[in-house]
Amino acid sequence: MLYNYFMLGYIFALISSIFFSFYIIPRKLSKLTPVNFSFFMSIGFFVSTVILYLFQPLLKFHESFSPALFLSVIAGVIWATSFVLFVSSIDEIGLSKSNQWKNLQGPVGVILSLLILGEWSKINPIFAILAAIAVFLSAVAFTTSDKSSGKSNLKGIILATFSALGFGSVAVIQKYVTAQTGVYTQQIVWSFSIFLSLLIFLIINKRLKDVFKSPFKQISLSLGAGVIYLGASLFQLFSYSYIPASIAFTIIQMNTFWTITIGILIFREIDLKKYYKNVLVGFLLTALGILFLFFARK
Numbered sequence: 001m002l003y004n005y006f007m008l009g010y011i012f013a014l015i016s017s018i019f020f021s022f023y024i025i026p027r028k029l030s031k032l033t034p035v036n037f038s039f040f041m042s043i044g045f046f047v048s049t050v051i052l053y054l055f056q057p058l059l060k061f062h063e064s065f066s067p068a069l070f071l072s073v074i075a076g077v078i079w080a081t082s083f084v085l086f087v088s089s090i091d092e093i094g095l096s097k098s099n100q101w102k103n104l105q106g107p108v109g110v111i112l113s114l115l116i117l118g119e120w121s122k123i124n125p126i127f128a129i130l131a132a133i134a135v136f137l138s139a140v141a142f143t144t145s146d147k148s149s150g151k152s153n154l155k156g157i158i159l160a161t162f163s164a165l166g167f168g169s170v171a172v173i174q175k176y177v178t179a180q181t182g183v184y185t186q187q188i189v190w191s192f193s194i195f196l197s198l199l200i201f202l203i204i205n206k207r208l209k210d211v212f213k214s215p216f217k218q219i220s221l222s223l224g225a226g227v228i229y230l231g232a233s234l235f236q237l238f239s240y241s242y243i244p245a246s247i248a249f250t251i252i253q254m255n256t257f258w259t260i261t262i263g264i265l266i267f268r269e270i271d272l273k274k275y276y277k278n279v280l281v282g283f284l285l286t287a288l289g290i291l292f293l294f295f296a297r298k
Contacts, residue, residue: 009238013236013247017253017254023225026224032214035084035201039211040214040222042195046192047226048230061182066180069181071177076191077193082162089101089155089163095262097270098156099256102160102161103135104132105165107131108165108169109249110131113175119245142282171245175240175248
């Protein structure tokens with residue numbers, strides 16, 4: 001019975017990793033600025049969470065308000081900032097390479113869960129650190145298989161790395177809030193905070209009017225990304241209900257495999273014939289990093 005309970009957590013995390021790969025694809029097809037794309041994406045995410053919440057009579061979930069939900073507001077601000085940084089890094093160095101640097105969020109999330117959530121009793125810090133090193137070297141391997149300038153590379157790496165710190169922090173907050181209140185109410189508060197953060201930014205910078213002049217096709221791509229992200233977020237929070245954040249977040253980092261494959265095969269971001277050794281090393285190091293995180297469990 002306990003085995004089945006944990007297996008549900010693993011399955012939810014794996015499904016989440018697939019959604020995490022697909023929700024960012026619309027960015028590669030969009031010509032909007034990072035902030036504008038993020039804004040419409042936040043609208044799609046928030047509206048879809050509200051619609052999902054309206055199915056409460058059918059889903060039969062019962063969640064009560066908790067002061068912990070205020071942390072979701074903070075998480076929304078952090079996530080909004082991190083997402084803009086991540087989208088900006090994609091514009092600089094492409095989906096495959098930016099995703100690798102962003103996936104430093106895995107070790108960041110594990111280490112923070114270890115320190116803040118007290119999961120130290122379930123995690124071996126040595127393996128967590130080894131995982132961080134493996135993921136870092138994997139990102140380096142993919143970045144060296146590059147045609148872009150060193151300056152562009154550096155900027156993209158910095159943006160993606162800062163986004164990783166933000167996403168890793170948000171994961172810890174979400175795990176805590178999930179334990180206190182559940183999934184659906186948290187998503188409403190969190191997604192609204194993301195939307196509101198970006199809206200305030202646009203208003204302060206007097207860019208709101210220009211945002212709505214964007215072509216409908218471009219807006220629809222962003223809205224679609226938000227709807228897809230609902231799947232990533234929902235299954236991630238479901239997994240937190242069954243297994244520790246350090247384990248769930250590890251499995252979710254498998255989105256690396258799907259994302260890099262998409263970046264290479266569909267968007268031709270890396271010349272596979274020329275840089276196949278870099279790609280192979282990058283994949284192996286990524287797998288090693290995930291393996292280390294699994295071994296990190298006591």
